[in-house]
Amino acid sequence: MTITTLKLNLGPQHPSTHGVLRLVLELDGEKILSCEPDIGYLHRGMEKMAEQMSYIQYLPTVDRVDYLAGFFYSELLCRIVEQALCAELPEKVRVIRVMLLELNRMASHILWIGMFLMDLGATSPFFYTFREREMILRYFEKISGQRMMYNYFVFGGVRRDIDYLEDVEEILSVLPSKLDDYEKLIEKNSIFIRRVVNKGVLEKETALNYAITGVNLRASGIDFDYREQDYLYKGFDIGKVILKEKDSMARYRARVMEIKESMKIVRQALDYLKKSSPLEQKLINPINLKLPEGDYYADIEAPRGIASCFVRSTGEKEPYRLKWRTGSYYSVNLLRKLLVGEYLNDAIAIAGSLDIILPEADK
Amino acid sequence: MLIKGTINLFKGLFVVFKHLFKRPVTLEYPEKRRALNNVFRGKPSVNGCVGCGICQKVCPTGAISFSKDENGKVTEYKFDLKKCIICGNCSFYCPKGAIKMTKEYELATDNKENLILSYKDFDI
Numbered sequence: 001m002t003i004t005t006l007k008l009n010l011g012p013q014h015p016s017t018h019g020v021l022r023l024v025l026e027l028d029g030e031k032i033l034s035c036e037p038d039i040g041y042l043h044r045g046m047e048k049m050a051e052q053m054s055y056i057q058y059l060p061t062v063d064r065v066d067y068l069a070g071f072f073y074s075e076l077l078c079r080i081v082e083q084a085l086c087a088e089l090p091e092k093v094r095v096i097r098v099m100l101l102e103l104n105r106m107a108s109h110i111l112w113i114g115m116f117l118m119d120l121g122a123t124s125p126f127f128y129t130f131r132e133r134e135m136i137l138r139y140f141e142k143i144s145g146q147r148m149m150y151n152y153f154v155f156g157g158v159r160r161d162i163d164y165l166e167d168v169e170e171i172l173s174v175l176p177s178k179l180d181d182y183e184k185l186i187e188k189n190s191i192f193i194r195r196v197v198n199k200g201v202l203e204k205e206t207a208l209n210y211a212i213t214g215v216n217l218r219a220s221g222i223d224f225d226y227r228e229q230d231y232l233y234k235g236f237d238i239g240k241v242i243l244k245e246k247d248s249m250a251r252y253r254a255r256v257m258e259i260k261e262s263m264k265i266v267r268q269a270l271d272y273l274k275k276s277s278p279l280e281q282k283l284i285n286p287i288n289l290k291l292p293e294g295d296y297y298a299d300i301e302a303p304r305g306i307a308s309c310f311v312r313s314t315g316e317k318e319p320y321r322l323k324w325r326t327g328s329y330y331s332v333n334l335l336r337k338l339l340v341g342e343y344l345n346d347a348i349a350i351a352g353s354l355d356i357i358l359p360e361a362d363k
Numbered sequence: 364m365l366i367k368g369t370i371n372l373f374k375g376l377f378v379v380f381k382h383l384f385k386r387p388v389t390l391e392y393p394e395k396r397r398a399l400n401n402v403f404r405g406k407p408s409v410n411g412c413v414g415c416g417i418c419q420k421v422c423p424t425g426a427i428s429f430s431k432d433e434n435g436k437v438t439e440y441k442f443d444l445k446k447c448i449i450c451g452n453c454s455f456y457c458p459k460g461a462i463k464m465t466k467e468y469e470l471a472t473d474n475k476e477n478l479i480l481s482y483k484d485f486d487i
């Protein structure tokens with residue numbers, strides 16, 4: 001008797017894969033023997049596009065690298081230019097940026113909770129998380145003009161002074177009770193527990209070999225948070241979230257705890273901004289801006305792992321080469337290892353727990 | 364295990380049940396709209412342009428174009444909304460504050476020509 005295996009295409013139009021991820025699975029019954037992720041369906045040529053645009057022309061488009069965490073990528077490009085021209089940021093600009101980045105991280109993690117639960121078949125948390133996320137997005141709209149494509153950070157500062165701080169206050173007061181609601185609804189639900197506990201265990205060595213960063217790494221028990229070394233976060237008290245369980249449940253809990261830690265950072269920033277004087281900043285003139293010849297590199301702790309940007313300049317108006325490093329790209333690659341030996345019905349739950357955003361992986 | 368699981372399921376259901384008595388979060392869109400504040404970025408409008416061309420240099424998509432006569436004087440300013448991604452760069456870097464982002468965001472039309480905004484009066 002010969003054992004025949006089944007090749008199954010999961011995606012790219014499967015309703016529960018986020019965006020357009022295609023997984024070619026080899027199945028023996030319901031057990032996964034191998035997994036081959038196929039990405040690129042959302043490739044927009046973000047890197048090649050940069051070579052034909054000046055830095056200021058490219059700046060509005062980088063929000064689209066990851067539409068759930070646009071601020072992080074604008075910050076990276078601004079950081080490259082500021083680094084190259086040795087521009088110093090005023091204290092207030094730094095705090096404004098930290099506050100918006102952390103609010104953006106909260107929005108991204110909150111959305112992930114909804115999406116993850118949707119993957120597991122629960123629909124109500126999806127609506128509740130979108131409601132909470134909307135509060136943050138409305139605030140972003142009030143200060144930047146749009147909900148997701150902010151274009152608020154500019155070279156050397158921010159577009160306009162921060163305002164509507166009472167909205168942030170409201171977000172910080174409302175969110176803890178909502179997180180408690182999620183806990184009642186989700187964390188004690190026995191169906192949820194059975195589908196995530198001891199599923200998709202990510203060992204330390206595997207995580208390091210596959211260059212996993214961010215929450216997924218910290219949920220595997222490795223103490224590494226880039227924010228601690230980041231000059232932007234200087235003076236901020238950053239709580240560590242490190243869990244030892246290594247499974248999907250740990251990744252869920254780490255994200256919920258990280259939302260709470262982000263709230264503390266936002267609180268620190270808010271206290272500073274309430275007392276601060278009106279914004280004074282010296283913006284870099286972007287018209288005919290040319291970076292000095294050389295290589296520039298910057299990184300930041302984005303919601304899906306460390307994001308970094310590399311720019312090689314030959315002294316022209318356009319970069320000679322621009323490269324993004326995004327966390328999701330490495331998480332997608334990890335599925336090759338993580339799904340082997342698991343059952344098909346757990347595949348979506350495990351893939352969901354890694355917080356993969358396809359536009360970010362494809363760029 | 365079974366009893367504990369059932370109790371927790373009901374606790375979760377209670378959270379869902381509470382939402383039955385809350386006010387709706389969404390608006391019935393075409394009839395009701397939410398208020399937008401002044402920094403909202405919608406369709407751009409131009410008034411008081413001097414034809415310096417800085418907006419053209421900062422536009423990421425090449426949506427802005429000028430027509431010039433034989434003396435090099437700007438005669439027409441065109442804004443192609445088909446290409447515009449409403450990033451607001453032009454309005455931010457305009458030295459005269461001539462470009463404003465309006466609150467108009469419903470740009471669907473049945474004629475492509477309506478999406479090209481043309482301005483001819485200049486303060487030069």
